[in-house]
Amino acid sequence: MKIKNVYIIGLILSSSIPVFGQTTTQLLQKGMAALGNWENVTHFEYETKRINIDQWQGYDFAHPLPENDRFHLFFDIKNNRFLHHTQNHYPGGYLFDTYRLGRDSRYYVYDGIGSRTGKDLLDLGSKPFNGRKSALLNSFPYFILKQLLQETQGTSVLTEGNDWVILKKTEAGNEEYRLDKKTFLLKKITKGQGKDTIVQRYEDYTQTHGLMTARKSSLERNGNLVYADSLALFKYNEAMPDQAFNFPPGYQATTEKTPELSAKIIAKDVYLIENIDADRNIMFINMGDYIVLTEAPLAPAVTRSILDVIHTALPGIPVKYVHLSHFHNDHIAGIAEAVKEGAAIICTEDMKQPVMQMLQNTDPIYNTHKVDFLTFKQKKTLESSQKKLEFYEIPNSHAKGMSFLYLPEEKLIYQGDLLSLPADAYLTPSIAVTQEFSKFLSQKKITFNQIIGHHGLSVIPKKTFEEVNTMKNIGPLFKNTFEQ
Ligand SMILES: [Zn+2]
Incomplete structure (x- = not known):
């Protein structure tokens, strides 16, 4: 008898229940409103300190250690351009100082310290521009929900514990989005990708002039931390240095060479x-x-x-x-x-x-x-x-x-x-x-x-x-x- 009770309670806790009367459209609109007036953002600057753990790039495979990296982004939504700068450290003194620049609907990559790709300004053309742009924007809850709103219209919302739950089926596997029941803030995304499970978390939201951003965010693959970000800077609609989107002086424009191997x-x-x-x-x-x-x-x-x-x-x-x-x-x-x-x-x-x-x-x-x-x-x-x-x-x-x-x-x-x-x-x-x-x-x-x-x-x-x-x-x- 006791065992049966535990079983029933367990069943209730582990399964989400459909919520009648609320559609994903309504929930996502509340979720977007909870994040503030992001639709008024014409440009923003965002920076995190990133802890990154990669077992396959560390010093000792059996004991992977975190590296301290940096993620910096200027995004000019109005003028359709961005500058994404990362500094990634690897054991032995390696620093990858990479700038990814999107402007004039073209995508460029260059190395800020020249130790890796020298003074090449790699012009990757117009093809990857939109992909990079949406990948960058879709790391922010507002743009994630906005995208989801277009994809899951009218489907029913589930609830479990303190969360609203939205499920989405994709070709790669199922996706689950969880919003906090009280605040309507996005807190967790779980994606099945083939045999992998990817979990993205947004926690500890803070307000900057009416906009909500997560102070902590992280990505896990199959339960292992890939990276954890701590917010270092967020500004929007303030003066943005136009020269951020300039080409680096003295660099040589090149295109990607994939010659036939010989x-x-x-x-x-x-x-x-x-x-x-x-x-x-x-x-x-x-x-x-x-x-x-x-x-x-x-x-x-x-x-x-x-x-x-x-x-x-x-x-x-x-x-x-x-x-x-x-x-x-x-x-x-x-x-x-x-x-x-x-x-x-x-x-x-x-x-x-x-x-x-x-x-x-x-x-x-x-x-x-x-x-x-x-x-x-x-x-x-x-x-x-x-x-x-x-x-x-x-x-x-x-x-x-x-x-x-x-x-x-x-x-x-x-x-x-x-x-x-x-x-x-x-x-x-x-x-x-x-x-x-x-x-x-x-x-x-x-x-x-x-x-x-x-x-x-x-x-x-x-x-x-x-x-x-x-x-x-x-x-x-x-x-x-x-x-x-
Ligand atoms: Zn190596």
Whole structure:
């Protein structure tokens, strides 16, 4: 009897009840009114401090730590333009200082400190403009509800506990919107996206001259925090610096290059494939009766396109080994394609767990299938009658278990994320992980003429490496006088 009661109560609490007499239209209009007169906003400025946790981009896969980032936005609704500036930190001293500018119905991206894409002003054209614009606006409750009003007209409202609940079916999965019963403020959105559940929360609303904004907002994926924002600034309809939407002085307008991939010989039996997904370079070595490849970037389809180029350049020779420099997902997410062809993975022992996890995420078959690993600590040598390869594990602050490849005869190094220079060769002072790399090379007395970079500039002469290591920090390349 007792059990039955508990069961009944549980059932009532966990299911939402339709509310008679109130439609989503009425509820959403109340929800929008509760946020204030947003329809009178012609322009606004918004900034948050963002805590971001990304297990696949942290230092230690087993212990992801938060990074402190910044999110800043100027939005000029009246003149249909925006400037979105983010500063994202990654271990080892990396700072991605990215500006996304929408104006004249075109979308542009540039790097404020020049360390990543140099002085390129990337013109992405008119196609992505509207998508970016609505994605930015739809991170604010008012615009979310406004959009929802158009999509869910007349459907019934549910109630559960202290919430009003609106359900919406989409192709990607179901969406649930929760508004507070008393205040009518939007507090939670849950979206099913394939096998993932995304939860967006808005909490601790505050009023600025009649408009409500959430002081805390966050995003979770499958119960894990992706980011948490704390409001740092919100202003609207106040004077906005017009120069915020100017093009950065001294930058070179470019368009995205996605040339057809091809293999280039850089030494006997040593090949380079450049500009993979615009920004990446990989190397492969013909050892005689097998091939060694460096990295498996971005996604299975990207690594597949790399393997296709290799098989065209060296038909009939199998890719026997893939060296993965570190566990970050942009370097290993395509590994299943190489494993499918029978390749074994060369990496440090510390990397085995995340690499296995990536394989299992890509294809559940790897929960049971055996994967061949050649793991090592400190140093591993691979030798054939015609080539000698050395792999060095390097203590560093970017990713635990990082290693790089050295070809002693060619005096050539291939590395991922120890040294990354922009493709336009604009130089900025080296970051911590690059200094650690330089120190390690001199300690081990590794002599080299060239370094191949996974990101950006592919072939880096020794002289350039020395130059960035001795450069003094001169501050930001592009001074944002219009930002606070
Ligand atoms: Zn990395």
